[in-house]
Amino acid sequence: MKRVLTQRMTIAALTVVMMCSAAACSGPSSNTAEQSKGEPTFSGPWAEDFRWSYNQARENGNTFAQNVLRDEQITEAEATEVANRYQFCMADAGFVFDYVNPDGSTQMQTGNMSDAEQQWFHEQDIICSKQSGQIFITHLYNALVQDPDGELRNRTAEEIRQDLAECLKRKGAVGSEFTAEDVPIVDADGEEYAQLGQQFTNPGGKYYSEQNSESWVQCNNDPRK
Known part of the structure; x- marks a missing residue:
């Protein structure tokens, strides 16, 4: 058995920034439409990313993630709950992590998984990331901790x-x-x-x-x- 340290959601933070840069995430003009629908408005340095993640959570029917993102703040307690939800979901699929941290870093015992087992792991990872809200929340939690003023946010x-x-x-x-x-x-x-x-x-x-x-x-x- 060998120990594998997987740190994934820190990568997702950069992924979303690049996706927003390439796809032109909704700008301030969408705020009026959001207000008319009773949806939250976002105005901070990471507003576009919150809006993008909130919309993704809504499209996936994840009301838990929507509620966390709604106030444009993510507390450590909320990030910890996301981590716990992900860990429990993966355990139900047969993958038991030693820990899942609020920043998305994980560690688990693993042997030499077959190709089929690796495929199953990746499929369940995607499912649990969405169900737990991790894919919508954790990268923004990390962004707010590491770059609260959005200094790195507006790069091309x-x-x-x-x-x-x-x-x-x-x-x-x-x-x-x-x-x-x-x-x-x-x-x-x-x-x-x-x-x-x-x-x-x-x-x-x-x-x-x-x-x-x-x-x-x-x-x-x-x-x-």
Whole structure:
């Protein structure tokens, strides 16, 4: 048995920023429509991301996530409840984590899973991330903790990719040949970006080591450090 540390939702924070940059998340003009429907309005540095996540939660019928996001604040207690919901959901599917932290980092005991078991894990991860509200909430909780004023929020998708590549090189996680072009543009579900992340965080990945896994998470959290 081996111990695997998986830190995923910190990556999702960057994913949503890039998706909003590429897809032009709703701007202030949508506030009037939201008010007329009795929906919350968002006005802080992360307003567009709250609006995007709130709308995604609504489309998925997750009223718990909507209620958490509604006031544009996410407390540690709320983030902890999300983590607990995710952990219980995965346990019901047969995947027992040692812990799931409010920031989305997880640890579990795992052997050498077969391809079928890995596929089952990824399918359940998607289901539980949505059911628990993790996919809608945790990345914003991390964003508010790490960058409350939104200093990193308003970069273009190209600037985000460039910052990530430079940070990874600075930390020695990749060689000098690695460029922003090696960082995929985030698609509708972030799958290609997640696959790149797995090359750093999953044993057997092209860039995997414990240090590189940490570097990937750190560079996604804040490439300035």
